[in-house]
Amino acid sequence: MAxxxxxxxxxxxxxxxxxxxRELLIHVIREQLGQTGSHIGCETxxxxxxxxxxxxxxxxxxxxxxxxxxxxxxxTVEGLAAxxxxxxxxxxxxxxxxxxxxxxxxxxxxxxxRFLQENPNPTEEEIRYGMSGNLCRCTGYxxxxxxxxxxxxxxxxx
Amino acid sequence: MSTDTQEREQELQGVGCxxxxxxxxxxxxxxxxxxxxxxxxxxxxxxxxxxxxxxxxIISINKDAALALPGxxxxxxxxxxxxxxxxxxxxxxxxxCAVLADEKVSFQYQEVAFVIAxxxxxxxxxxxxxxxxxxxxxxxxxxxHAMDDDAAIVRDDLVGKDNAGQGARKHNNHIFNWDVGDxxxxxxxxxxxxxxxxxxxxNHRVHASPLETCGCVASFDKVKGDMTIYMTSQxxxxxxxxxxxxxxxxxxxxxxxxxxxxxxxxxxVGIYPGYVCAIVASIVLGRPVKWIEDxxxxxxxTAFARDYHMEGELAADKEGNIKALRVxxxxxxxxxxxxxxxxxxxxxxxxICTGSYDIPVxxxxxxxxxxxxxxxxxxxxxxxxxxxxxxxxxRTIDVLAQKLNMDPAEIRMKNFIKxxxxxxxxxxxxxxxxxxxxxxxxxxxxxxDYEGLxxxxxxxxxxxxxxxxxxxxxTEIVGAGPSKACDILGVGMFDSxxxxxxxxxxxIARMGTISQGQGHETTYAQIIASELGLxxxxxxxxxxxxxxxxxxxxxxGSRTTPVGGAAxxxxxxxxxxxxxxxxxxxxxxSENDLEWDVDQFRVVGSPDQAKTMxxxxxxxxxxxxxxxxxxLEAVDYYDPPNFTFxxxxxxxxxxxxxxxxxxxxxxxxALDDCGTRINPMIIEGQIHGGLNEGYAVAMGQELxxxxxxxxxxxxxxxxxxxxxxxxxxxxxxxxxxxxxxxxMGAKGVAESPHVGSIPCFSNAINDAFMQFGATKHIDxxxxxxxxxxxxxxxxxxxx
Numbered sequence: 001m002a003x004x005x006x007x008x009x010x011x012x013x014x015x016x017x018x019x020x021x022r023e024l025l026i027h028v029i030r031e032q033l034g035q036t037g038s039h040i041g042c043e044t045x046x047x048x049x050x051x052x053x054x055x056x057x058x059x060x061x062x063x064x065x066x067x068x069x070x071x072x073x074x075x076t077v078e079g080l081a082a083x084x085x086x087x088x089x090x091x092x093x094x095x096x097x098x099x100x101x102x103x104x105x106x107x108x109x110x111x112x113x114r115f116l117q118e119n120p121n122p123t124e125e126e127i128r129y130g131m132s133g134n135l136c137r138c139t140g141y142x143x144x145x146x147x148x149x150x151x152x153x154x155x156x157x158x
Numbered sequence: 159m160s161t162d163t164q165e166r167e168q169e170l171q172g173v174g175c176x177x178x179x180x181x182x183x184x185x186x187x188x189x190x191x192x193x194x195x196x197x198x199x200x201x202x203x204x205x206x207x208x209x210x211x212x213x214x215x216i217i218s219i220n221k222d223a224a225l226a227l228p229g230x231x232x233x234x235x236x237x238x239x240x241x242x243x244x245x246x247x248x249x250x251x252x253x254x255c256a257v258l259a260d261e262k263v264s265f266q267y268q269e270v271a272f273v274i275a276x277x278x279x280x281x282x283x284x285x286x287x288x289x290x291x292x293x294x295x296x297x298x299x300x301x302x303h304a305m306d307d308d309a310a311i312v313r314d315d316l317v318g319k320d321n322a323g324q325g326a327r328k329h330n331n332h333i334f335n336w337d338v339g340d341x342x343x344x345x346x347x348x349x350x351x352x353x354x355x356x357x358x359x360x361n362h363r364v365h366a367s368p369l370e371t372c373g374c375v376a377s378f379d380k381v382k383g384d385m386t387i388y389m390t391s392q393x394x395x396x397x398x399x400x401x402x403x404x405x406x407x408x409x410x411x412x413x414x415x416x417x418x419x420x421x422x423x424x425x426x427v428g429i430y431p432g433y434v435c436a437i438v439a440s441i442v443l444g445r446p447v448k449w450i451e452d453x454x455x456x457x458x459x460t461a462f463a464r465d466y467h468m469e470g471e472l473a474a475d476k477e478g479n480i481k482a483l484r485v486x487x488x489x490x491x492x493x494x495x496x497x498x499x500x501x502x503x504x505x506x507x508x509x510i511c512t513g514s515y516d517i518p519v520x521x522x523x524x525x526x527x528x529x530x531x532x533x534x535x536x537x538x539x540x541x542x543x544x545x546x547x548x549x550x551x552x553r554t555i556d557v558l559a560q561k562l563n564m565d566p567a568e569i570r571m572k573n574f575i576k577x578x579x580x581x582x583x584x585x586x587x588x589x590x591x592x593x594x595x596x597x598x599x600x601x602x603x604x605x606x607d608y609e610g611l612x613x614x615x616x617x618x619x620x621x622x623x624x625x626x627x628x629x630x631x632x633t634e635i636v637g638a639g640p641s642k643a644c645d646i647l648g649v650g651m652f653d654s655x656x657x658x659x660x661x662x663x664x665x666i667a668r669m670g671t672i673s674q675g676q677g678h679e680t681t682y683a684q685i686i687a688s689e690l691g692l693x694x695x696x697x698x699x700x701x702x703x704x705x706x707x708x709x710x711x712x713x714x715g716s717r718t719t720p721v722g723g724a725a726x727x728x729x730x731x732x733x734x735x736x737x738x739x740x741x742x743x744x745x746x747x748s749e750n751d752l753e754w755d756v757d758q759f760r761v762v763g764s765p766d767q768a769k770t771m772x773x774x775x776x777x778x779x780x781x782x783x784x785x786x787x788x789x790l791e792a793v794d795y796y797d798p799p800n801f802t803f804x805x806x807x808x809x810x811x812x813x814x815x816x817x818x819x820x821x822x823x824x825x826x827x828a829l830d831d832c833g834t835r836i837n838p839m840i841i842e843g844q845i846h847g848g849l850n851e852g853y854a855v856a857m858g859q860e861l862x863x864x865x866x867x868x869x870x871x872x873x874x875x876x877x878x879x880x881x882x883x884x885x886x887x888x889x890x891x892x893x894x895x896x897x898x899x900x901x902m903g904a905k906g907v908a909e910s911p912h913v914g915s916i917p918c919f920s921n922a923i924n925d926a927f928m929q930f931g932a933t934k935h936i937d938x939x940x941x942x943x944x945x946x947x948x949x950x951x952x953x954x955x956x957x
Contacts, residue, residue: 001279020279027278036195037188039420041369042453046874049369077188090186094178097843101675102185103369103420109186132881135874137369137421138675140846141882 006070010035011079019066026050026061029076037077037106041135048134051107052076058114060133077106080113088154089113089147098147100138108134112148116155124149166756171695172688173902176839180679180699190418196375196388198446202231204436205281206455207271207288209263212299212530212867213310214292216261219271224287229276231443233288234435236260244438246315247404247429250646251504252323253333253495254315255533257431262295264312264493265532266869267458272435274447297530297867298331301467301490304527305329312493312528322495324504324526333495333526336504339586344521347482351473355557357935361546363465363490363531363861365457366538367877368674370420372460373450374433376440385440386413389433392426393712395670396646398704400429401437403647416702422674423851424536427498427714430460457872461498462531462861463538465490466546470554478562478569483520483585485511485550491526492533498714499535499542500644500651506542507801509586510635513551514595514805515573520585530867539851539912541636541715548632552917553924553935556629560928565612566629566921567603571596574631581898588635590803591897591905594831598807598893599631602829605891606809619929624814624954626929628922629807632914636906637720637802646711650797653721654708655729657686658791661779663772664696667729670710671722672702676908677840678718682726684836685902689730690737691757691771708793716804716906719836720897725796727901732792736778741769743783802897802905806830808918814926816955819946821857821923823886828915832907833896841907842890848911849888854880855912856919858941878941930954 007016010033017032024043029052030036038061041047045063052061053075080087089112092098099105108131115122115130122130127148128141136144171177184190221233236258239245246254259270271288275281296310303309311330316322324334348354374389385407391397394414402409419426436449451460466489473482489505491497499506505524512520537543559569574595575582582590602608611627618625641650654670667686671678679699687694701707710722734754741759742749745767752759760768769777778790811825828849835841858878862871871877896903916938923940924932927948936948949955 023279030195031197031277034197035188036192037190039192039370040194040450041371041420042874044453044873044875047369047453047879077186081187086186093186094182097179097839099182099185100677100843100847101368101370101421102181102190102418103192103675105185106188128882128885132883135369135879135881137367137423137851137879138847139843140848140850140888141885142846142888143843145882 009073028066049107088151092147092151096147098144104136170687201446204449206269208267212266213295213297217291220289224284229280234272249496251495251497255494269431304331331528337523339521343519356471361464361466364859366423366425368421371456375448376437377446378440380444392422419674423539461534461536470550485522487524489526492531494533496533497535508543511547514633602807626812626922626926628810630918633805636716652797653710655726656793663775666698668707671713671718716909720802725794729792729794737774804905810922812922819942829891831893833905834903844908845911852912852915
């Protein structure tokens with residue numbers, strides 16, 4: 001199948017590659033560009049383990065074509081600590097035991113990162129709704145919610 | 159304890175502290191290494207072609223068009239695997255399972271062919287080009303009709319065989335009959351009882367569905383003859399043995415690596431056709447082959463759980479003293495008996511079904527049958543069939559309470575095994591190690607103001623509002639297990655630990671278990687830290703690589719702490735004994751003059767004379783007593799003397815909307831007793847997760863089949879995984895009743911919340927309707943539609 005040239009920013013770096021028009025963004029990020037932090041859990045946009053940030057919005061990268069990211073700005077979990085310091089959501093997930101197997105974690109972190117910019121001071125109910133596109137089988141969510149609350153406080157204090 | 163001692167203990171970060179997890183830094187930075195992250199040079203991708211029918215003859219398979227597609231390397235069918243004798247494979251339950259369908263398919267989504275291509279896109283294109291012609295056959299879907307005279311035969315390969323690997327069978331679709339207990343005495347107790355109850359109930363077909371699906375990368379080196387397999391396996395060492403038995407490659411040349419695993423919950427214990435196809439393809443093509451199933455394949459094929467159709471009966475006197483328990487089960491195992499259990503236990507440890515109660519006589523009888531559905535019967539976040547066993551006793555005791563007009567808490571208190579009866583011999587043959595059930599339930603009732611809740615419920619009832627209170631006081635049996643009772647393919651169910659102390663006092667330890675999120679790298683180090691007085695931060699834990707770790711049976715059935723944890727303690731104590739000898743030598747005293755003190759051996763009565771473990775480690779490599787080997791390391795293979803029996807008391811409060819059937823879980827209070835607690839933070843995390851999985855099973859998860867055997871709910875659109883919105887808040891509590899036979903008194907915890915919460919939720923729903931006069935048990939899943947139907951049938955939505 002004929003390939004299309006695309007270029008976009010991935011975690012602050014300009015990347016370019018050839019893709020088939022049908023290729024999904026998650027496959028290109030993981031398999032061509034070698035950033036395996038984002039995962040694949042359902043390929044039907046239900047579980048959210050592939051969540052990345054595209055042009056300032058949370059995005060399930062399993063249901064978007066790579067060509068749609070052309071010219072865009074993509075951030076994955078690998079870009080969260082780009083400054084050399086852990087982001088507040090990363091620290092809080094670790095501190096509050098908000099992860100177990102770690103498989104949903106990159107998606108959870110990327111959604112938390114964006115959610116706390118959309119709503120810097122959320123109530124517990126707002127966290128539950130705002131994060132409901134991301135599934136976790138291990139934690140029962142209680143500590144994830146706590147981690148997001150802790151991260152919100154930390155970010156507010158900055 | 160002196161301040162100095164306390165400080166030194168705290169520095170170790172040993173048993174009992176909520177140490178932060180060692181695993182987390184890599185997971186929060188996207189640096190985990192899961193199977194699908196493995197990318198080897200020249201790697202190909204495999205994909206299964208699956209049957210659209212539940213039961214059909216294969217007339218022909220035409221692979222020409224697929225093979226003509228550029229980038230396709232091979233299309234395997236049963237015909238291709240036959241010369242290698244790999245078209246069928248043995249199961250853990252003594253049966254065989256088709257790797258690729260041989261002449262017919264026996265369930266929808268069964269593997270028919272396997273394409274190998276350059277990448278996932280070409281593999282998907284090629285899969286569409288493989289043309290399979292089928293001739294449909296009549297199906298068996300309902301297990302209750304599997305043994306009808308005119309039932310279609312699920313397994314042609316077993317026709318004429320009176321044994322499918324687990325004893326005599328009486329019908330072509332019968333797998334086994336297994337019973338336990340004194341039938342005659344139980345029957346007599348029922349005949350003479352003042353009160354009896356009998357209820358039919360289903361533990362419906364569900365799937366553990368970890369967020370990471372199953373998969374592997376198989377890499378055969380044709381020059382060296384070595385096979386390396388990265389696999390999502392909860393039991394890598396057993397996989398290695400099976401690969402050797404199937405392929406003939408010496409076990410020393412097979413390396414199985416379970417890297418980071420994205421949740422298991424029992425789904426990753428078995429060996430599935432996709433793994434075998436990838437392994438064969440790698441041998442045939444001499445290149446690495448990756449196979450990763452998608453979500454539909456995961457939910458449709460790789461090992462469902464439950465599907466137990468049970469009839470529970472209790473006999474009692476008028477005061478509610480239980481006299482006997484009788485349980486009959488029809489078990490639907492699907493098209494092959496791929497039940498993952500210790501070999502001798504066709505119904506797992508179901509005989510724990512007498513629960514937490516002192517029941518004088520009991521009898522349980524289980525028949526397994528084949529149907530045209532996916533095969534399985536794995537333990538979804540529980541020890542083998544323990545969820546089913548706990549459900550039947552915990553539901554039936556509520557039914558008995560209702561008949562006697564007693565409170566469910568009162569009847570439990572009356573029948574609990576008493577603390578002084580431990581070790582307790584159960585009517586079905588187990589020796590319970592320890593327990594204090596009265597204290598646990600009492601603590602829960604006080605914490606939630608049980609009487610107040612019942613009063614509120616009565617007030618609400620008067621207003622037509624539906625509130626339910628569910629109790630569950632469960633006992634689990636975990637830590638399989640003693641090799642005299644438990645083996646997998648002839649290998650005893652021990653587990654192992656190997657600890658090596660380096661000269662400067664840091665250490666590496668390797669175990670036969672494998673974490674799938676339980677935090678082993680954190681907690682094993684805590685055990686060693688406490689035993690050896692070395693900081694857990696300097697103890698590296700490794701698991702999952704069969705080339706480096708000692709042989710072990712893996713992680714499932716809550717066996718890591720009871721078995722692997724015990725091996726770790728024993729190995730550490732061997733090291734400490736050697737360290738004592740070295741310390742005596744260094745201090746020029748007798749061994750008997752030394753006492754252990756947190757992180758050092760000191761001379762009794764002369765505490766200033768001491769050698770720390772760090773100093774001893776250095777000496778172990780340059781100054782040991784005459785005749786002693788240098789070095790400081792030990793290995794232990796631990797064969798447990800018994801199982802462990804964690805227990806708990808759970809309470810749920812639900813409010814049901816009488817117009818929509820929606821259930822709100824207002825409170826869930828979970829008290830667990832897992833004996834000695836290694837890391838409270840991790841224990842609480844495990845319990846949160848288990849409760850949520852129990853909530854999912856009780857309130858919505860189901861693999862639904864239609865009359866033709868079509869699976870009509872196999873994506874996350876249909877299959878219920880609770881999100882944060884519907885997940886309840888969890889309130890946790892604990893008591894500590896150590897196991898007397900475990901070297902540190904620990905029992906295992908991760909599965910209790912799943913096992914205990916399912917009947918608790920179900921009891922709450924049933925309690926809500928019993929107060930309005932419902933007399934029949936209401937089956938799970940208690941989703942809004944089903945609850946609404948009950949409301950409507952009972953006319954509770956009026957007014």
